[in-house]
Amino acid sequence: MANTLVVGMQWGDEGKGKKIDQESEKHDVIVRYQGGGNAGHTVVIEDKKYALHLIPSGILRADKLNIIGHNVVIDPEEFAKEVEGLRSRGVEVSSRNLLVSHRAHMTLLYHKRLDVAREAFKRKKGKQIGTTGRGIGSTYVDKYNREGIRVFKLNNMDELAKKVEENLEITNFLLEHYSDKPLSLDEVMTGLIKNRELLLDFSHNDIGRVILERDGKVLGESAQGTLLDVDEGTYPFVTPSNPTIGGFYTGTGVYINFKKVHGILKAYTTRVGEGPFPTELEDETGERLRQRGHEFGTTTGRPRRCGWQDLAIARYAIRVNGINEISLTKLDVLDAEKSIKVCVGYNINGQKADYFPAEQMENCEPIYESLKGWEQDISGIRSWQDLPKNAKSYVSFIEQFLDVPVKQIGVGARRDQTIDRA
Numbered sequence: 001m002a003n004t005l006v007v008g009m010q011w012g013d014e015g016k017g018k019k020i021d022q023e024s025e026k027h028d029v030i031v032r033y034q035g036g037g038n039a040g041h042t043v044v045i046e047d048k049k050y051a052l053h054l055i056p057s058g059i060l061r062a063d064k065l066n067i068i069g070h071n072v073v074i075d076p077e078e079f080a081k082e083v084e085g086l087r088s089r090g091v092e093v094s095s096r097n098l099l100v101s102h103r104a105h106m107t108l109l110y111h112k113r114l115d116v117a118r119e120a121f122k123r124k125k126g127k128q129i130g131t132t133g134r135g136i137g138s139t140y141v142d143k144y145n146r147e148g149i150r151v152f153k154l155n156n157m158d159e160l161a162k163k164v165e166e167n168l169e170i171t172n173f174l175l176e177h178y179s180d181k182p183l184s185l186d187e188v189m190t191g192l193i194k195n196r197e198l199l200l201d202f203s204h205n206d207i208g209r210v211i212l213e214r215d216g217k218v219l220g221e222s223a224q225g226t227l228l229d230v231d232e233g234t235y236p237f238v239t240p241s242n243p244t245i246g247g248f249y250t251g252t253g254v255y256i257n258f259k260k261v262h263g264i265l266k267a268y269t270t271r272v273g274e275g276p277f278p279t280e281l282e283d284e285t286g287e288r289l290r291q292r293g294h295e296f297g298t299t300t301g302r303p304r305r306c307g308w309q310d311l312a313i314a315r316y317a318i319r320v321n322g323i324n325e326i327s328l329t330k331l332d333v334l335d336a337e338k339s340i341k342v343c344v345g346y347n348i349n350g351q352k353a354d355y356f357p358a359e360q361m362e363n364c365e366p367i368y369e370s371l372k373g374w375e376q377d378i379s380g381i382r383s384w385q386d387l388p389k390n391a392k393s394y395v396s397f398i399e400q401f402l403d404v405p406v407k408q409i410g411v412g413a414r415r416d417q418t419i420d421r422a
């Protein structure tokens with residue numbers, strides 16, 4: 001067994017949930033290290049669908065330890081709902097199998113209100129990010145402004161209330177500026193008081209030690225994807241955390257070596273929210289991918305923008321994360337395509353580029369290679385040999401271009417709908 005990290009190679013929603021679920025069987029501890037309730041991992045087990053937002057997917061397997069690291073921002077109300085939702089479906093969720101770093105910051109009611117009000121304000125000027133409205137950005141802003149409130153503060157509710165009151169002075173000023181109603185201390189505290197005990201039950205003061213004790217058996221679970229990374233992604237149209245490998249280290253406070261860095265690459269590309277997307281298809285092909293791939297957000301239900309595979313982006317994700325193997329997901333969604341395009345670089349203002357630029361992404365005109373489609377249902381296929389020739393050529397093209405092996409191919413949402421390659 002070796003430590004493994006699973007990371008998204010696009011703008012999130014690559015289908016990480018399924019791989020993380022499979023890998024969790026082979027590891028003892030599963031660590032979610034960044035993001036918050038903006039994420040949504042869907043895991044399908046025996047036709048039962050579980051949508052997880054904060055809790056690592058390892059919770060669905062018996063005898064696994066799940067850890068929420070301190071770069072995750074936790075909304076106590078959402079956390080409680082998720083715990084209770086899982087429990088009501090017979091899944092064990094206790095401090096035996098789930099720990100939350102007491103250093104993690106909490107998303108409070110005012111963070112959510114600020115996120116939504118600020119987006120509405122910016123939308124009037126056509127400048128919105130298209131956030132999930134879960135208060136993620138405002139929680140991280142408070143964290144970096146050194147105004148955040150961490151989980152361990154729940155041990156001292158008087159101090160916590162004082163801090164909330166202090167923060168409300170600024171927050172209410174902003175809310176009123178954005179033409180939203182101010183919040184009272186009581187409104188903010190109600191949810192915290194209600195969920196305090198539940199969250200404290202899981203709170204742990206040294207998750208780093210727990211992880212080191214299990215070095216070699218650790219699975220890192222990233223949320224979102226490389227292109228949404230606040231430093232490496234399509235800033236400012238990003239999420240305010242580090243889904244890339246670096247986020248694991250700041251989110252846990254320990255160094256462990258990842259022998260396997262497994263990148264998840266969807267057979268085509270999607271993104272939700274605003275921002276550049278060079279291979280986007282705003283035609284019936286894009287609509288077909290959306291319908292066939294059920295491309296609607298797990299967290300917000302928003303239709304996802306769809307487009308062709310972009311290998312310039314994938315190559316960048318490999319470099320950023322040190323990815324040494326890939327899962328190509330949702331290949332079956334391309335079953336209906338006669339011809340499939342793959343972006344291998346860009347024309348930027350008349351100049352060829354084979355890299356992903358930090359600026360001018362909106363000016364990137366994709367350079368495509370066209371491959372023949374296979375035009376048959378592959379959802380029942382379970383071995384590489386049985387895949388149609390053109391599907392194999394598509395996978396091999398990606399593999400050769402990226403120079404990283406495609407170890408697994410997804411042909412459907414269920415756990416068993418995968419093709420493993422040696």
Ligand code: IMP
Binds near residue numbers: 012040133137237240
């Ligand atoms: P935020 O994370 O809610 O601040 O949203 C910032 C951007 O990241 C928006 O474009 C969101 O749609 C996007 N985003 C956040 N979480 C996810 C995710 O889990 N999958 C895909 N996009 C996401």
